[in-house]
Amino acid sequence: MDNFQLRFAGTGGQGMMLIGDLMAYYYGIIDNKQIVLLKSYGPEARGGACRSELIVDEEECYPAITCPDLLLAMSEQSYHLYTEDIDEDTIILIDSELVRDADESHPHIYKVPMTEIAKETTGKAICANIVALGVMTKLLKIDPEDMLGVLKTKLPARILDINLKAFQAGYEVKL
């Protein structure tokens, strides 16, 4: 794998920065690759388009995305803002309840109601990002045990159980 680029986009408060941290930890520390993690968000704590971007490489990499290999979009606004540089090989994962106006003809688009799944399995919409992490773990063929290890290392104990449930639900989604 040389130069693999991921973008996690959504609305402030949906946990896209955390997804960046968790994925960076997986690829950088567990998978022992070189990584660059970039975060971009507005001044608002909640609302407003935001994204974190992760570049994974065998060698030191330049900190700019040229064409994402995977795009996660958790809101309509972020989908439209951050899809300009994708191509037909990009894997697109959208929250099907929140992104209504996606390009359905794209050959690698996956539509999953991640926020709904989070509410059903944990009672909390805020866990949708970890459902997405579960789905992406499957899409990217990452060993789920490794990603569970990342969650156990990086998340505070008081919110761990609920997020493990969310991860499991995401990983088991039929794609």
Add this chain to the structure above:
Amino acid sequence: MGSYQIMTGNEACAKAAIACGMRFFAGYPITPATEISEICSELLPQAGGVFMQMEDELSSIGAVIGASCAGKKAMTATSGPGFSLMQENLGWAYINEIPCVIVDVMRKGPSGGSATLPAQADIMQTKWGTHGDHPNLVIMPNSVEEIYTETIRAFNLSEKYRQPVILLYDAILAHMSEKIYVPKEEEITVLDRPRPEGPKEDYLPFRYSDSKVRPLAPFGQGYHLHLSGLTHDETGFPISNQDLTGLQITLGHLMAKIDDEYDEHIKKYESYMLEDADIIVVSVGITSRSAKTAVRRAREMGIKAGLFRPITMWPFPHHDFSKINLVCKAVVTAEMNIGQLNQVVTEDIDRNQKLVMKNLYDGNPIRDVDILNSIIEANKYER
């Protein structure tokens, strides 16, 4: 064995400073340097140090100089607008030879400019920002790991030569995260300023007979230490305008302590594929990373390109670069400003060599493909 951790550039700077003994930080928050203050405010007290939030940047560097005079390793961090405000006191630190580290995280200027946009436009300011002749030690890292290691080197140079050192990087490096090796305490080489020996009453802070860096006594321990912004004699008191020898010695010493040690202990640069290079790209900081990719891609196309990357930016390695570029036909400079590095490089090439400038100052990073195009353009030139 230390550990591998993921952190931002600003986090690496703050943590490295504390790891190598920085125990006093004074600062005023400013994007994109604020996180350095935030992290120091949390970690310094835990390490037995002092964090002070000041009312502005003038007082920030004033407090840092004061803490250093009292014997602590001290640092402040700011961006261009704050760095401008520090220039007067910075000059005071130069003439009194006070060790301290100033971090300038560059954003787009001039003036308030664009707080969140990166730039590399303070290169010249770090050389000539304060008035009068003075030596400069300025370091420009290009990765989060290098920010960690070069912060430590900044403190070591500062202590070893009794001299302010400026660590210069941009908003992109400040905020991006990378995996870095964080060494254990015993793996870090820490240098401390020379301390006076012998009777306290005989101490002279700027003794002429000491040709090397003179010992610095901390305030408050019984030594007679007088410091002033005026040109001083060996006692630290202002010098007479008639004392031409003394005036010469004072400035001569400032310059010589750096110049004499430069080749062996201060200069530092990266050479990449320069052995047979027809085209040499000169770039620093974050831009040097796209420059390196551009060089690699040019090589794949059969163009003999190489990269020259100063890490110690000032003093610039003019002598080495003049020798390195002797046989190349063109030099390309890549930087996020109107051409500051380009101007420096002009001094080192001759009329038969082409100089191509690839610069950008709209707040965007320079892409490798743009530098590659400049390399291709430069390669058309026949010497």
